Amino acid sequence: MIAIIKRVKELGSNALIASREFRDYVEKQETEINRGISSLCILSTIIQSDKKELHGYKILKDLTEKTNEMLVIEEGTLYPMLRKLEHDKIISSRKEESGRKRKFYSMTGYGKQVFNHLAGFYSKLTEAVAPLFDVKVDLKQDKYFYCPMCANKIDLSNKDLKFCTICGFNIEQELIERGLRNE
Amino acid sequence: MSENEMNFAINEFLKEVKDKLPEWLKDKKEHKEILAELEDHIWSKAEELSQSGQPTLETVGIAIKQMGTPESIAKEYKRRGTPKVYISEELWPYYKKVLSGVATLIILITVIVQIVNIIFGNLETIWDGIMGIQIGLLIAFAVITVVFVVLSMEGYFPEDFMSKKELEKRKKEPYRAVEKEKPLKPFIKPIGEIIGGSLGLIFGVFLIVQPLPFIFSLMDGLFLLYLQFAGIFMITEGVLDITRGLIGKRQPLAHQVVHAITIGVKLASISVVVLMMNRPEIFPILIAQGPSEALVNIGIAPGFYTLFRIIAGIIIAVVALSTLDNFYKIYKLESYKK
Numbered sequence: 001m002i003a004i005i006k007r008v009k010e011l012g013s014n015a016l017i018a019s020r021e022f023r024d025y026v027e028k029q030e031t032e033i034n035r036g037i038s039s040l041c042i043l044s045t046i047i048q049s050d051k052k053e054l055h056g057y058k059i060l061k062d063l064t065e066k067t068n069e070m071l072v073i074e075e076g077t078l079y080p081m082l083r084k085l086e087h088d089k090i091i092s093s094r095k096e097e098s099g100r101k102r103k104f105y106s107m108t109g110y111g112k113q114v115f116n117h118l119a120g121f122y123s124k125l126t127e128a129v130a131p132l133f134d135v136k137v138d139l140k141q142d143k144y145f146y147c148p149m150c151a152n153k154i155d156l157s158n159k160d161l162k163f164c165t166i167c168g169f170n171i172e173q174e175l176i177e178r179g180l181r182n183e
Numbered sequence: 184m185s186e187n188e189m190n191f192a193i194n195e196f197l198k199e200v201k202d203k204l205p206e207w208l209k210d211k212k213e214h215k216e217i218l219a220e221l222e223d224h225i226w227s228k229a230e231e232l233s234q235s236g237q238p239t240l241e242t243v244g245i246a247i248k249q250m251g252t253p254e255s256i257a258k259e260y261k262r263r264g265t266p267k268v269y270i271s272e273e274l275w276p277y278y279k280k281v282l283s284g285v286a287t288l289i290i291l292i293t294v295i296v297q298i299v300n301i302i303f304g305n306l307e308t309i310w311d312g313i314m315g316i317q318i319g320l321l322i323a324f325a326v327i328t329v330v331f332v333v334l335s336m337e338g339y340f341p342e343d344f345m346s347k348k349e350l351e352k353r354k355k356e357p358y359r360a361v362e363k364e365k366p367l368k369p370f371i372k373p374i375g376e377i378i379g380g381s382l383g384l385i386f387g388v389f390l391i392v393q394p395l396p397f398i399f400s401l402m403d404g405l406f407l408l409y410l411q412f413a414g415i416f417m418i419t420e421g422v423l424d425i426t427r428g429l430i431g432k433r434q435p436l437a438h439q440v441v442h443a444i445t446i447g448v449k450l451a452s453i454s455v456v457v458l459m460m461n462r463p464e465i466f467p468i469l470i471a472q473g474p475s476e477a478l479v480n481i482g483i484a485p486g487f488y489t490l491f492r493i494i495a496g497i498i499i500a501v502v503a504l505s506t507l508d509n510f511y512k513i514y515k516l517e518s519y520k521k
Contacts, residue, residue, distance in 0.1 A: 012490045020293055055223075056220055056223075056224055057223070057224050057228065059226040071464070074250075074251050074255075075224055075228075075249055075250045075251060076250050076251035076252075076255050076256035076259060077251075077255075077259050079217060079220055079221065079224075079256075079257075079259075080256075080259035080262070083213075083217070083260070090457075100223050100226070101219070101223075102223055103219075173348075
């Protein structure tokens with residue numbers, strides 16, 4: 001993960017950025033913040049891809065573009081992260097049979113469930129902390145429902161889903177009560 | 184020529200990365216896949232950086248530079264354990280298991296050797312045996328700790344020591360909801376510990392105060408001193424038992440600490456028996472004699488010295504073996520911590 005401070009050039013000798021102590025502290029903090037969300041963003045990039053599978057180089061490229069170069073994962077960091085996600089059964093991989101024999105990564109069924117829960121938690125957390133930074137977050141509640149028990153992110157287009165897959169909460173009843181689904 | 188140079192530059196970089204990768208990755212031959220992926224990434228990046236779409240030596244150089252240093256790449260593969268002191272959380276339970284297993288083995292072997300020595304009448308080695316246990320435990324603790332710290336720093340996980348067969352079996356295991364664990368039996372009967380500890384305490388005080396002058400006045404002064412030492416150890420053990428009783432059915436960690444102290448006290452108390460064993464002539468044998476049936480100390484006859492030493496040796500062995508119960512309880516209490 002590359003902290004933004006690493007990419008900022010020192011424009012004036014009196015600027016705070018010229019201080020080594022400040023640079024080191026801020027870089028450490030930014031790296032910590034990035035580390036937590038990087039895996040989630042990698043998974044999100046794979047899920048949002050057209051073929052639902054991507055190779056490492058494309059993941060990095062898409063991620064950099066989609067986040068307007070705010071979240072930049074170093075090449076050397078990406079592959080250990082992918083390996084860990086694969087080891088944890090969140091993603092699986094297949095090798096291209098011809099050409100460069102690239103390794104393509106896709107989400108497993110279990111991984112999708114984990115992702116939905118973590119994405120829901122992260123979204124709700126972002127919404128909750130937003131007022132602290134005087135910003136507004138739109139959770140698109142017309143498209144998604146966040147489980148009141150576990151914050152699992154549930155796609156409302158899936159009409160067959162009656163219970164939260166993570167905690168078993170009765171979503172249907174909740175949606176009817178909120179007027180988002182008919183009886 | 185240029186393609187050869189590009190290949191050379193990439194191979195050199197990958198060679199350096201391979202050297203820096205942790206051993207557990209190399210053991211699994213997984214590093215080959217990792218290096219292939221890194222190579223593909225470098226080529227893709229070099230193509231993108233080149234205006235013609237064909238990689239050049241210069242763009243390959245830039246792509247390699249952007250990959251980061253071989254050390255930083257390897258470091259990411261090592262960063263997979265959850266830090267807990269200097270040993271990762273994943274390896275911590277195995278560290279404790281190995282430590283307690285080796286400690287039990289050292290004590291067991293030393294005690295067996297000492298019992299054999301006692302049987303064959305070689306009594307001088309008893310003290311060496313106690314020292315041996317202490318030195319053995321210290322060396323084992325240091326070596327095992329260093330090994331586990333190194334394994335943690337290199338990012339080893341318990342599964343890295345599993346066979347391929349075991350790993351395959353594990354991989355195929357479907358995701359299961361966690362089953363409710365059976366409730367554990369209480370690990371202590373507080374009242375029993377308090378009563379037992381109190382009896383030890385009373386007996387210890389009795390040995391220190393030595394309140395019956397018509398008996399104690401007949402005994403050798405040195406023997407009485409040894410009895411007082413034994414009394415101190417009894418009081419200490421009694422206090423430790425009462426402490427565990429008072430802590431009750433909670434705080435398993437506190438119980439483990441008390442058991443560990445008890446092991447130390449028990450092993451230290453062996454020294455009193457060794458001292459007595461070396462001075463059979465001061466051990467009293469009291470009998471009632473004479474017309475007034477007064478108590479007289481006749482001592483042990485020299486012919487029974489060997490028997491006396493054997494009995495003392497057996498007591499030492501029993502005390503040392505009883506520490507195994509404390510070790511087992513420390514191990515057992517681990518499951519109550521969750």
